[in-house]
Amino acid sequence: LSRRSLLVGGAAGTAALGAGTWAIARGLDSAQQPTADPVPQTYAEQTVPFHGTHQPGVTTLPAQAHATFVALDLRDGVDRAQAVRMLRLLTDNTSRLMAGHRPLASEDVELAARPARLTVTVGFGAGLFDAAGLGRHCPVVVRHFPSFATDRLQPAWSGGDVVLQVCSDEPTTVSFATRWLVRDARPFAKVRWAQRGFTQARGTEQDGTTMRNVMGMRDGSANPSPQTGLDDAVWNTGPGWLTGGSMLVLRRIAIDVEAWDDFGREGRQLAIGRTLDAGAPLTGGAEHDAIDPTKTDQHGLPVLQPSAHAVRAQARSPAERMLRRGYNYDDGPGPDGRPQSGLLFAAYQADAETAFIPVQHRLATLDALNLWTTHIGSVAVAVPPGCPPGEYLGQGLLDG
Numbered sequence: 001l002s003r004r005s006l007l008v009g010g011a012a013g014t015a016a017l018g019a020g021t022w023a024i025a026r027g028l029d030s031a032q033q034p035t036a037d038p039v040p041q042t043y044a045e046q047t048v049p050f051h052g053t054h055q056p057g058v059t060t061l062p063a064q065a066h067a068t069f070v071a072l073d074l075r076d077g078v079d080r081a082q083a084v085r086m087l088r089l090l091t092d093n094t095s096r097l098m099a100g101h102r103p104l105a106s107e108d109v110e111l112a113a114r115p116a117r118l119t120v121t122v123g124f125g126a127g128l129f130d131a132a133g134l135g136r137h138c139p140v141v142v143r144h145f146p147s148f149a150t151d152r153l154q155p156a157w158s159g160g161d162v163v164l165q166v167c168s169d170e171p172t173t174v175s176f177a178t179r180w181l182v183r184d185a186r187p188f189a190k191v192r193w194a195q196r197g198f199t200q201a202r203g204t205e206q207d208g209t210t211m212r213n214v215m216g217m218r219d220g221s222a223n224p225s226p227q228t229g230l231d232d233a234v235w236n237t238g239p240g241w242l243t244g245g246s247m248l249v250l251r252r253i254a255i256d257v258e259a260w261d262d263f264g265r266e267g268r269q270l271a272i273g274r275t276l277d278a279g280a281p282l283t284g285g286a287e288h289d290a291i292d293p294t295k296t297d298q299h300g301l302p303v304l305q306p307s308a309h310a311v312r313a314q315a316r317s318p319a320e321r322m323l324r325r326g327y328n329y330d331d332g333p334g335p336d337g338r339p340q341s342g343l344l345f346a347a348y349q350a351d352a353e354t355a356f357i358p359v360q361h362r363l364a365t366l367d368a369l370n371l372w373t374t375h376i377g378s379v380a381v382a383v384p385p386g387c388p389p390g391e392y393l394g395q396g397l398l399d400g
């Protein structure tokens with residue numbers, strides 16, 4: 001029933017209505033009566049601007065509910081001119097899709113018309129620099145990403161010359177955008193891996209509520225916010241072509257959720273250093289307050305375990321700060337009936353050398369969460385700055 005048929009009445013309309021509904025509909029005076037069927041208010045039409053100083057999808061918060069990460073490997077023989085053509089296509093497709101328009105080669109206006117805050121974020125691995133003859137401009141940490149004692153990395157989830165992060169509150173849109181981006185990149189590159197993730201569906205919590213991971217914890221509580229130095233933490237300040245860009249480290253971390261399910265709540269909270277319900281520090285305060293690793297109880301014993309994840313991960317200098325923008329993954333039960341889920345740990349930072357690397361070295365040495373978590377995939381990429389109108393993504397590097 002449309003709102004109009006409800007107001008105008010008619011046999012079919014009235015028969016289908018409860019008496020109360022009908023009374024409410026009739027109670028509208030003429031000034032309140034809509035002149036046309038009202039358009040439902042949805043998140044579908046919401047857009048994020050593409051052009052700007054920085055790429056979208058980094059400080060686009062709250063993080064959209066769905067994400068697909070795709071790693072591409074350039075085909076043999078792709079040179080700088082071809083890499084530029086690929087990036088021009090990628091830029092054109094992205095700017096159209098994010099605005100709710102179809103890519104040039106697509107006829108699907110309907111699928112494109114529901115961007116739901118679609119963002120596409122592009123990062124470059126060492127292979128892109130080398131193909132373009134610009135190897136010397138690749139950050140050392142991207143080319144020589146170290147390994148860690150607890151790594152169990154699988155090639156199927158690791159590496160890549162170009163990484164795309166496609167996020168939207170609408171999963172069909174993520175699917176549509178990803179397929180066109182990859183389709184137009186295919187003459188130049190082949191897919192190395194793709195990974196899909198999710199956070200809470202938009203509307204199920206107040207916007208801005210920290211997501212819960214598959215372990216049930218609020219994950220992201222201590223993240224830098226615009227009020228606490230977000231820009232300084234994520235945007236590279238140069239010198240060089242990466243100024244205004246960032247670095248993305250994506251780790252696929254498998255979690256033994258069944259073992260976690262069987263572990264008592266008190267032990268779980270000690271393992272994190274925060275409460276499971278509100279995500280508040282065990283040392284007191286509210287969710288977004290910092291933990292206090294030095295706090296002791298009435299017996300003089302530390303409140304937090306030295307191995308608690310938050311104690312080990314807490315930044316020990318401003319340079320260690322990063323924005324964690326993680327997504328859950330769940331590939332459904334495996335053939336043995338056990339869950340195959342975990343975290344797509346995505347962290348943006350001004351410089352991974354001073355942020356992710358020292359923090360992960362600490363965690364690999366000691367972290368209570370290591371009992372349940374295993375890093376099975378890894379990629380680090382340089383995220384070029386934003387794209388002014390008329391330019392293409394990465395132009396500052398490739399034309400520089």
Ligand code: HEM
Nearest residue numbers: 217218219220221222223253310313314315343359360373
């Ligand atoms: C599956 C693996 C992981 C899970 C489930 C996890 C979960 C959490 C949780 C629940 C918190 C406390 C709430 C919050 O501040 O977000 C936290 C904090 C944090 N995690 Fe992780 N984390 C994981 C891996 C990592 C990795 C690999 C790193 C970086 C190398 C990391 C860095 C941090 C940082 C920097 C904090 C904030 C600490 C603070 O300042 O209090 N985490 N994590």
